[in-house]
Amino acid sequence: MKKLLSTVAMAALVSFGATGAQAQEPIRIGVLATLEGTYTVLGEDGVRGLKTALAKWNNTAGGRPIEIIIAATDASPDSAVRAARKVVEQDGVDFVIGPLSGSEGIAIRDYAKTQPDVTFINGSSGAMETTYVTPAENFFRYNMDGAQWSVGLGEYIYNEKGYETVATVGEDYSFVYTQVFGFAIDFCKAGGEITERFWVPLGTKDFGSIIAALPDDVDAIYLGLGGGDAVNFLNQYMQAGGEAKLIGGTIMVDGTVLNSKGAAKEALIGTPSAGPQADTWDDPKWQEYVKLYQDTFPEDERFPIPSLLATGYYNSMDAALTCIDQIGGELGEGQADFRQCLATIELDAPNGTITLDDKRQAIGSNFVSEVVQLADGSLATQMVMKVDGINQTLGLDPEAFDAIGLPGRDTPECKSEY
Numbered sequence: 001m002k003k004l005l006s007t008v009a010m011a012a013l014v015s016f017g018a019t020g021a022q023a024q025e026p027i028r029i030g031v032l033a034t035l036e037g038t039y040t041v042l043g044e045d046g047v048r049g050l051k052t053a054l055a056k057w058n059n060t061a062g063g064r065p066i067e068i069i070i071a072a073t074d075a076s077p078d079s080a081v082r083a084a085r086k087v088v089e090q091d092g093v094d095f096v097i098g099p100l101s102g103s104e105g106i107a108i109r110d111y112a113k114t115q116p117d118v119t120f121i122n123g124s125s126g127a128m129e130t131t132y133v134t135p136a137e138n139f140f141r142y143n144m145d146g147a148q149w150s151v152g153l154g155e156y157i158y159n160e161k162g163y164e165t166v167a168t169v170g171e172d173y174s175f176v177y178t179q180v181f182g183f184a185i186d187f188c189k190a191g192g193e194i195t196e197r198f199w200v201p202l203g204t205k206d207f208g209s210i211i212a213a214l215p216d217d218v219d220a221i222y223l224g225l226g227g228g229d230a231v232n233f234l235n236q237y238m239q240a241g242g243e244a245k246l247i248g249g250t251i252m253v254d255g256t257v258l259n260s261k262g263a264a265k266e267a268l269i270g271t272p273s274a275g276p277q278a279d280t281w282d283d284p285k286w287q288e289y290v291k292l293y294q295d296t297f298p299e300d301e302r303f304p305i306p307s308l309l310a311t312g313y314y315n316s317m318d319a320a321l322t323c324i325d326q327i328g329g330e331l332g333e334g335q336a337d338f339r340q341c342l343a344t345i346e347l348d349a350p351n352g353t354i355t356l357d358d359k360r361q362a363i364g365s366n367f368v369s370e371v372v373q374l375a376d377g378s379l380a381t382q383m384v385m386k387v388d389g390i391n392q393t394l395g396l397d398p399e400a401f402d403a404i405g406l407p408g409r410d411t412p413e414c415k416s417e418y
Contacts, residue, residue, distance in 0.1 A: 026065040030087025032098025037074035038203045038228040041256045042309045049310025053317035055296045061321040062329025077107035095119040102127035102175025112136040124312030127174035131361035140342045140360045143312045147182030149250045152368040152387045153274035154187025163219040165193050170224030172199040177407035179249045188414040207236045226251030234264040248273035255307035258379040268371045277351045278367040278383035279305045289350030315349045
């Protein structure tokens, strides 16, 4: 996109030299983040998470200083490929971390196949197809996909909240298809019914027609929205007098929405959701990570608690630096040593242990949570259930999983036989 070069120029070549490593040639990392468009706030916190990992490592690994080159995207596949080509083909980075958004991930997977000598580590994008369909051997993903992030939510809202009928509203692209896919399997298997599915373009400003069409004979509305779209919907829904119970997709209740301006977000208090973290989790490793994030940035330049985008980019950078350190700063011929480590590492992440499967896709833990208001008036997610060891077929037999079909507007069907 036209703004890409100017955006990169402002953020480009952030160098993190380390005392004692100055004589060593730096390792150069390209970073792809949504710093334009409806997901800008998400991308900014993703970069903060990555820089938090750099702070943990004192900006060096394997005896070599780290340089990052940041390239902006706008959540579209074309912008992600342009940004990747810039850092790979012009800047000559050693490897790439990113992208953030679902369809971007599919595009970068395909681009990675044209650059076999460069390693790509996902930032936080969560479309299932990125790793499940024709995966690239040089693409690694340490976050679970959107369906894995939905595990446990459908069962919880059916059995604990008593929601038996639900309509869904979601952004019309691959990540939200994947989110609704996982939610539908979980919810419908428990006995629930999805009566209608509404889809809106990414970057929608006016939700009036969707809000008017929402059914009033369902127990709750599932919202697969994020960033500016989520905030716009909530404001307009409250202004229209909406009173339905809400269920949040993963990025609907992320810190990027919960810390937005305006009172409409308070409609989310009590909303159940699921995803890769629970903001108020009392686990010591999680609390240590939150403090490191807080200490790395001034209070007015960050969220109170890192968003899931920050956590995704943090884990990706932490995995990369851990491997660089283990192999002594030398990536190996064709980056073979680096990739072997990435594929086999057991990452002791702040949100639980992460391993990769044979498609280099994360297996990890998921958190079912509800939005709560903290003593200072801010909003956060509080864990009500944690599910460990979630693989990409959601615990189903691979053949049965494949028979469902890939995520789409109408896939999967809502049925109890999964």
